[in-house]
Amino acid sequence: MATFNLSFRAAHPVSISRKLNEQRYMPTHLNTLNRRPTVVIGSGIVGVSAACALVARGVNVLLLEQFQPGHDLGSSHGESRIIRYSYSDPFYASLMGDAFRAWAKLEADTGVSLYVRTGGLSFGPADSDYVPKIAANLKSLDVPCRLLSAAEVVGNYPGLRVPKDFLTVFEPSAGVLLASKAVKLLLELSTKVAGALFELRPNYSVQSLDMDGEYPVIVGPNQERIEAERVIVAAGGWVKKLLPREASSIEVTRQNVFYLRPENLDAYRPGRWPVIIYKGDDDMDLFYSLPAMSDQGVKLARHGGPVCDPEKVDRDVTEKDWEPVRDYIRKHLPAWNGAEIVSRSTCLYTMTRDEDFRVGPLEKHPRVILASPCSGHGFKFGPLIGRIVADLCETGMSDYNLQRWCPKRNSEQHKASL
Ligand SMILES: Cc1cc2nc3c(=O)[nH]c(=O)nc-3n(C[C@H](O)[C@H](O)[C@H](O)COP(=O)(O)OP(=O)(O)OC[C@H]3O[C@@H](n4cnc5c(N)ncnc54)[C@H](O)[C@@H]3O)c2cc1C
Incomplete structure (x- = not known):
């Protein structure tokens, strides 16, 4: 087992507003409504990267996964994924410097080699x-x-x-990025860094998202309802079940x-x-x-x-x-x-038809953030997307121009050339 450098957490002190969020946390019971600060749905590379970035900033995170983390039914498992600047699309090529640096930081923080x-x-x-x-x-x-x-x-x-x-x-x-090793490491790091701030619920299948009220409500097995201040939908190929309208294409x-x-x-x-x-x-x-x-x-x-x-x-x-x-x-x-x-x-x-990612708050309910770096080229962006999602949760903004990843974008005009 790798040893972790806990300075990762010290670099991001807990803010007073986040402490207030934590005080609102109550243990969940069946058929009752609880409000959680941040709920991440999905423990693929995107969900674990977002969870890790959030807990490192002192945010309380509940991570829900329909199977056992590390399962081989989605998109993030297996020995390896390619990482490269070599994109024919200048937009993705220009993001790769930060994507490489995000992996290097994870390696430096943990002492574990992934690239x-x-x-x-x-x-x-x-x-x-x-x-x-x-x-x-x-x-x-x-x-x-x-x-x-x-x-x-x-x-x-x-x-x-x-x-x-x-x-x-x-x-x-x-x-090459060591894919399954990275997912496991990010999960271990979240647990180690966050302690009680982080809870993982495996074998928890979210049935639907109720977005009618001020706060989104996650409907789980047995109709359990969990209200959240923020929901990050990192459900990979299952995203349509949770966001049938936004992910229709x-x-x-x-x-x-x-x-x-x-x-x-x-x-x-x-x-x-x-x-x-x-x-x-x-x-x-x-x-x-x-x-x-x-x-x-x-x-x-x-x-x-x-x-x-x-x-x-x-x-x-x-x-x-x-x-x-x-x-x-x-x-x-x-x-x-x-x-x-x-x-x-x-x-x-x-x-997506244009092979662009879909990452950002939903227009209808900005407390819900779609995080889908998809189309067969998203793994290399995992930790960078985690940081972007954490920024969106914290400030509602990103340092990056996310126009091309806008969840409501339904264009067939541009095709990201891998
Ligand atoms: C064969 C293959 C090769 C690839 N090669 C590369 C490559 O070389 N380089 C590269 O950069 N990218 C590559 N990719 C793409 C990259 O792997 C994906 O973009 C990335 O893994 C997507 O991660 P994700 O977290 O969005 O999805 P996933 O890994 O599928 O994670 C989604 C998670 O959400 C969970 N979930 C879904 N619905 C629910 C629910 N209702 N309740 C609870 N949990 C739920 C799922 O069980 C799953 O664990 C490749 C993909 C594949 C399949």
Whole structure:
């Protein structure tokens, strides 16, 4: 078990107004109404990051999770997630400095390592603007990067095949976040830092949110009602159940993840093998892979999948699901062709049509904050979103321009290019 540096809490003394909030706390009983200062719904990376940021500022937090924290039915579980500046959308690229710093602070506060620098390659056809846009964004942010010719790519990474007429950009700072380890750490840190200020209720499924009064009311199992001064909805793929109107355009997609053990697995470990993202001509022609972080092997997946109901997801990964990934391997990763498939699993993406996050107070009820850094690229922003949500709770404002993440935004015009 990691040891925590408790100076994390001392840096954020409890304010008098928050102490008043705490005094209003009463233990909950079935079918009675209690008022809690802040309730967070969901213990994925977003919920635990928000809870941790809030308790570090002395706010009393109740965290509700429908399953056991760390479960593998949502979006935040598993060994790894990619972190990178390499976005073709300048807005997300510009946030990455703060996102990296938020992870570094968490590592410094806890002494636990969560980010593994591996370097990252992004490649695609020369007639697409994907790679030029990434390179331009990295350049304007002064993030070191190199454009590589196809021959250089293959020279550096035998096993990877990039056609001559493709473009490739290499970002040395891209890497891997240890996903499940981070979620567990943030939960442990909340408990350790907050003591009695933090309560986690596992296996507590919120049935609905009643937003008719001045304070939102969480309706739980057995019709238990918990009134809250603030509610943070970090429910990932289940958000529509709680906010059917505000999240009406959000869809959940079924994502398949494969772990493979190619021959000579050591050649594909961090230090020798990077994160790789390929984007072709159409939306579904997008694949990514991560180096072997353990003997489980390399991770490989297609970005995109069919719409599904989070309550009834078919978690059997079939040959049909494997086919496009196999074809990608044949084209671009011939060294992995025929590698043993160690595991196949299903994970959920919460998708907006524009692939932008949805984070901010609801127009109808600003005491309710939607926190959904979604669309398959939100993990890397977890601790930063936690801080933004804590700011919104505390002051109603954020240092960031959250226009593109506005919960009521229902636009199809802009598509965040990952
Ligand atoms: C296969 C895959 C690969 C990805 N790769 C990357 C990557 O490389 N880099 C990156 O940055 N991002 C990546 N992402 C995206 C990223 O993982 C997600 O954006 C992020 O995990 C979303 O976290 P969340 O907390 O919003 O949702 P979740 O992790 O799903 O958490 C929501 C939680 O809310 C709980 N909940 C829901 N409803 C209720 C209720 N009514 N009552 C109580 N609890 C409730 C759920 O049980 C769940 O625990 C990937 C996602 C997937 C699926």
